[in-house]
Amino acid sequence: MKSNYLNQYLVNLIFILLACASIFPFVLLIMASFTDQKVIINSGYSLFPEDFSLDAYKYLLKSFSSIMHAYGLTVIITVVGTVLGLAISTMLAYPLSRNDMPLRKVLSFLVLFTLLFNGGLVPTYLMYTEYFHIKNTIWALILPGLLTNGFYILLVRSFFSTSIPAAIIESAYIDGAAEFKIFYRIVLPLSMPILATIGLMLGISYWNDWFNGLIYVTNSDLFSIQNLLNRMINDIQFIQSNSSFVSAQQAESIPSESVRMAIAVIGIIPILVAYPFFQKFFVKGLTLGAVKG
Amino acid sequence: MQKKWKSVSGLLSVVLASMLMLSACSEGEKKQQAGDGEQADTSKPYEIVMTLLVPSTPPDLQLVADEINKITKAKINATIKFIPFSYSAYNQQMSLMLAGNEKVDLMLSGTFFNFGSQVAKGQLEPLNELLTKDGKGIVDAVGQDLINAAKVDGKIYGIPTMRDFAADNGLVMRKDLVEKYNIDLSKIKTWEDLGPIFKVIKDNEPGMTPLVQAGNTAMPASFMYGAGVDTFGDNLGVIVDPSNSTQIVNLFETKEFAESVALVHKWYKAGYINTDIATSQELGSSLVKSGKAFSYILNLKPGHDIQESQLTGKEMVEVSLTKPLQTSNNITNILWAISKNSKNPEKAMQFMNLMYTDKDIANLLSLGIEGKHYVKKTDNLIALPEGVEQSSYPSNQIFMGNNFLTYVWEGNAPDYWEQMKTFNDSAIKSKAVGFNFDVMPVKTEMAAVTNVINQYKNGLESGTLDPALIDEFNTKLKSAGLDKIIAEKQNQFDAWLNSGKK
Numbered sequence: 001m002k003s004n005y006l007n008q009y010l011v012n013l014i015f016i017l018l019a020c021a022s023i024f025p026f027v028l029l030i031m032a033s034f035t036d037q038k039v040i041i042n043s044g045y046s047l048f049p050e051d052f053s054l055d056a057y058k059y060l061l062k063s064f065s066s067i068m069h070a071y072g073l074t075v076i077i078t079v080v081g082t083v084l085g086l087a088i089s090t091m092l093a094y095p096l097s098r099n100d101m102p103l104r105k106v107l108s109f110l111v112l113f114t115l116l117f118n119g120g121l122v123p124t125y126l127m128y129t130e131y132f133h134i135k136n137t138i139w140a141l142i143l144p145g146l147l148t149n150g151f152y153i154l155l156v157r158s159f160f161s162t163s164i165p166a167a168i169i170e171s172a173y174i175d176g177a178a179e180f181k182i183f184y185r186i187v188l189p190l191s192m193p194i195l196a197t198i199g200l201m202l203g204i205s206y207w208n209d210w211f212n213g214l215i216y217v218t219n220s221d222l223f224s225i226q227n228l229l230n231r232m233i234n235d236i237q238f239i240q241s242n243s244s245f246v247s248a249q250q251a252e253s254i255p256s257e258s259v260r261m262a263i264a265v266i267g268i269i270p271i272l273v274a275y276p277f278f279q280k281f282f283v284k285g286l287t288l289g290a291v292k293g
Numbered sequence: 294m295q296k297k298w299k300s301v302s303g304l305l306s307v308v309l310a311s312m313l314m315l316s317a318c319s320e321g322e323k324k325q326q327a328g329d330g331e332q333a334d335t336s337k338p339y340e341i342v343m344t345l346l347v348p349s350t351p352p353d354l355q356l357v358a359d360e361i362n363k364i365t366k367a368k369i370n371a372t373i374k375f376i377p378f379s380y381s382a383y384n385q386q387m388s389l390m391l392a393g394n395e396k397v398d399l400m401l402s403g404t405f406f407n408f409g410s411q412v413a414k415g416q417l418e419p420l421n422e423l424l425t426k427d428g429k430g431i432v433d434a435v436g437q438d439l440i441n442a443a444k445v446d447g448k449i450y451g452i453p454t455m456r457d458f459a460a461d462n463g464l465v466m467r468k469d470l471v472e473k474y475n476i477d478l479s480k481i482k483t484w485e486d487l488g489p490i491f492k493v494i495k496d497n498e499p500g501m502t503p504l505v506q507a508g509n510t511a512m513p514a515s516f517m518y519g520a521g522v523d524t525f526g527d528n529l530g531v532i533v534d535p536s537n538s539t540q541i542v543n544l545f546e547t548k549e550f551a552e553s554v555a556l557v558h559k560w561y562k563a564g565y566i567n568t569d570i571a572t573s574q575e576l577g578s579s580l581v582k583s584g585k586a587f588s589y590i591l592n593l594k595p596g597h598d599i600q601e602s603q604l605t606g607k608e609m610v611e612v613s614l615t616k617p618l619q620t621s622n623n624i625t626n627i628l629w630a631i632s633k634n635s636k637n638p639e640k641a642m643q644f645m646n647l648m649y650t651d652k653d654i655a656n657l658l659s660l661g662i663e664g665k666h667y668v669k670k671t672d673n674l675i676a677l678p679e680g681v682e683q684s685s686y687p688s689n690q691i692f693m694g695n696n697f698l699t700y701v702w703e704g705n706a707p708d709y710w711e712q713m714k715t716f717n718d719s720a721i722k723s724k725a726v727g728f729n730f731d732v733m734p735v736k737t738e739m740a741a742v743t744n745v746i747n748q749y750k751n752g753l754e755s756g757t758l759d760p761a762l763i764d765e766f767n768t769k770l771k772s773a774g775l776d777k778i779i780a781e782k783q784n785q786f787d788a789w790l791n792s793g794k795k
Contacts, residue, residue, distance in 0.1 A: 231381060
């Protein structure tokens, strides 16, 4: 009895520590965004700021419109991208999961192949800009992320094959349902867990994506919030390591530490808020296929 | 057999369909290009696509572009389209654009921006004939010497922007404290003379660090030996006394390096330098701004003290401790080039000519529209318009063409650019000006040596590490292949010298 308690106690302690270690950077981030710039330079970061100040957020209010614009854009890209991505992924995975589809093995192999091999950055770039002409359009932020992960397809496919009994589909056939109707009416409603999982993963990867914005977009109207933050931070590093290149006016306009923290906070808040709602499905999706029956 | 054919035919049809789709796309593009070719006659203004490096896209970029286009349409029958880039993304985006044949005519290049590899890949247009035909103004404004500095194998690939081409080094410090303790700046002639000043500050101003770093790659010692050494920008094999000598040696074995490091270490031990100097990410100017530091060592130029005062928000005063030195990469750092993708390099060259000779265009590019982004206070001095805190056309003059033609911001001396010119002319010129080191033969050694340097250089130059470690540093450098790099560099350099510095 006693050793049981001790074990329990130890395990709880370990997980409490781990949880604190995960939360700590976030709390520090939020606190730093509320600290006065001078205090950060003089005494570093701290959980209890000596000088509570809203300067960082006031500064951001000045370029409120561009940040809100970036915000709005990121939301649009995430929503459109996730919906499109889910639709495409499920529609690709469903036929692959059906035993009676011709060319099933070949297409599955092709999907697996793209997971392992990639054309590389320059061919991908050439593809999207020379052939699809999406540079500096909103599609540049949505298309390249749509089908670039074969892993999701395989995940959905295995969910379909294990969790949707062939009997249901056969019975729907007998009742005269067409293929698409079966997909739409029977398979999709039964796949809520996997849809939520993939949807969440797609959504997060769209929300966090700054790379596509970096290489495909020069028009600042199309900067997503992560792209904006990334550029800001890299520009600051560039200026800091090449201080002789920068005129005084520009150096003054570099956002201070606390402002950068504030921007990061703005970048994370929606995800932090949305996550608890999806957590239920996420956990369910993770244990997919782990227990049969 | 039937079944097999079915699957094979299915696969083939998929492949066929995708091929058709792709060819349709590319053919459509070709047709479009042919159509443009037929229409492009001299009556339609050619659109020159030009890269612009800015910290953030200026809201008024299009307004300025329109003003510039008024002038260019009249003079050379061309219009300008700007593509703004942020500093950090420029290299990546540019290399992709050049690989993809995207339309770009005038581009910013330089050793800072992948100039070497662009030349090697043939992505830049040689400018020799273009200069004689349409660019005579550039040759006059820049000077054949400077243009020659950017030659590779006899071909000119880029034109330097007009700015400070040399650097002298010294100490930047807070004026109010200098006056408070009656520090006599005229008595300071050498680096050692700075020690007593630091002592005064340390003893009388608790909480304030006398000397900090200028930036996390700009440690005090590097400026001390820097003024007498041409580092070729990479510190791998340098020339000591570059106006007289042509021998390339290992920087870290030189007397100058050892002396500088020893001095800085002495200051570090005496407590004049902040203990986290080797790892701090802060700029020296921000530390002074927050009241934590007194001074930092940096490379100077005319008007630098005013610039630093603006950065720190406190009045700064400088004392220069070295003579200005012009090294090979001062000039080739920032160049304007014409890309091979340009469909009309002559027009691009004509615009470049305007950039370097036309006062209106130079001012529009660097400063914006008169009345909107700046107002003239006197003939030469300008200031921000009433009530405007930040110009809605922020740009970095260093990246523009001929700054010597532009107006001077109020607060600087009115003859700022003349001072700059004198400063440039008075600099000691390294014999290596114009030489570009091709690193391909020693790429692997370079990576290994850079690794070793990263371990020791900052620590030694900031005074944190004990100078006794220099020997260990050099042993590691040798085993990483530094001697091979130096030998290769000397070979290339000698060959370049013998070929008449072509």
